[in-house]
Amino acid sequence: MKRVAVLTSGGDAPGMNAAIRAVVRTAIYHRLEAIGVMRGFEGLIDGEFAPLNRSSVGGIIHRGGTILKTARSERFKTEDGLNRALYQLKNSGIDGLVVIGGDGSFRGAQNLHLKGFPVIGVPGTIDNDVAGTDETIGFDTAVNTALEAVKKLRDTASSHDRLFIVEVMGREAGFIALEVAVASGAEYVVVPELSFSLGRLCDKLHDTRSRGKTHSLIIVAEGAMSAADLKNKLQDTAGYDARITVLGYIQRGGSPTSFDAILASRMGSFAVESLLEGHKGMMIGTVAHQMTLSPLSASWQTRKILSPEKLELVEKLSI
Ligand code: ATP
Numbered sequence: 001m002k003r004v005a006v007l008t009s010g011g012d013a014p015g016m017n018a019a020i021r022a023v024v025r026t027a028i029y030h031r032l033e034a035i036g037v038m039r040g041f042e043g044l045i046d047g048e049f050a051p052l053n054r055s056s057v058g059g060i061i062h063r064g065g066t067i068l069k070t071a072r073s074e075r076f077k078t079e080d081g082l083n084r085a086l087y088q089l090k091n092s093g094i095d096g097l098v099v100i101g102g103d104g105s106f107r108g109a110q111n112l113h114l115k116g117f118p119v120i121g122v123p124g125t126i127d128n129d130v131a132g133t134d135e136t137i138g139f140d141t142a143v144n145t146a147l148e149a150v151k152k153l154r155d156t157a158s159s160h161d162r163l164f165i166v167e168v169m170g171r172e173a174g175f176i177a178l179e180v181a182v183a184s185g186a187e188y189v190v191v192p193e194l195s196f197s198l199g200r201l202c203d204k205l206h207d208t209r210s211r212g213k214t215h216s217l218i219i220v221a222e223g224a225m226s227a228a229d230l231k232n233k234l235q236d237t238a239g240y241d242a243r244i245t246v247l248g249y250i251q252r253g254g255s256p257t258s259f260d261a262i263l264a265s266r267m268g269s270f271a272v273e274s275l276l277e278g279h280k281g282m283m284i285g286t287v288a289h290q291m292t293l294s295p296l297s298a299s300w301q302t303r304k305i306l307s308p309e310k311l312e313l314v315e316k317l318s319i
Contacts, residue, residue: 002257
């Protein structure tokens with residue numbers, strides 16, 4: 001193996017730059033050439049490649065976003081798009097590819113693998129919804145960003161005796177919502193994985209109020225329900241007057257936490273060394289803090305579950 005390429009795909013996540021840096025520097029350490037692919041699979045199809053040296057990735061470890069840009073590519077889902085991408089890779093003498101993204105990006109990477117091209121996935125998504133790894137790059141930063149905002153809202157909730165509903169990201173998974181709920185001491189969390197019961201929520205609010213607690217905080221994952229819908233339901237059914245905040249895209253940006261910068265550095269480096277050892281069609285993960293390799297397909301074929309222990313904690317600690 002002489003030349004390794006790297007791309008970022010899907011939604012951007014803090015720590016992607018640290019992962020790119022780790023791929024490039026590890027490649028150079030092992031006397032390989034490193035190539036950056038711009039705009040994910042779109043750039044792969046169009047041959048938007050740029051050689052990267054050690055200084056190209058200098059000063060980016062703490063920068064949010066991705067210097068390689070990211071994109072969603074419908075063309076790459078077609079046979080024609082896939083074949084064009086393979087042609088560009090081979091035409092540029094690239095021997096292996098590291099794909100940094102979520103499980104959608106890994107489906108794309110798997111298609112390259114099935115055509116015989118060596119590819120390794122690095123899980124980079126704020127949602128943490130990738131099976132085969134305890135954490136994905138960007139998740140810890142997103143949780144901390146959301147938590148900072150929630151802590152400020154809690155001050156106001158408590159000063160004004162208010163009920164606050166905070167909507168966080170998570171279209172199909174409630175990992176951010178659950179983590180933020182535990183860390184902020186929220187009274188209730190609504191996640192897409194569990195069916196929602198308005199009756200249970202009202203009972204909970206009624207209980208906490210009857211014990212003298214005058215303010216409450218509910219964290220809702222966007223994929224379960226919007227904060228506005230939940231506010232209306234609470235108003236119509238039980239007359240609760242809630243204030244709502246939608247955190248939105250601020251959760252994607254910013255400098256990675258030390259946890260994410262370290263995770264990204266470990267994963268990016270391990271990806272290159274795995275390619276060198278002849279692994280292909282695999283994704284990098286961390287399980288109980290150890291680096292692991294598992295088939296790319298496991299990332300979407302297995303559903304990662306929310307921690308029952310943490311769900312119970314929200315219930316137990318908000319009495
Ligand atoms: P995130 O969830 O953080 O946004 P992701 O990687 O899951 O990250 P997606 O938009 O699902 O984001 O996928 C990124 C890209 O991967 C898609 O735009 C497409 O190019 C490619 N991709 C997704 N699914 C497939 C598929 N079934 N076959 C081929 N390529 C796919």
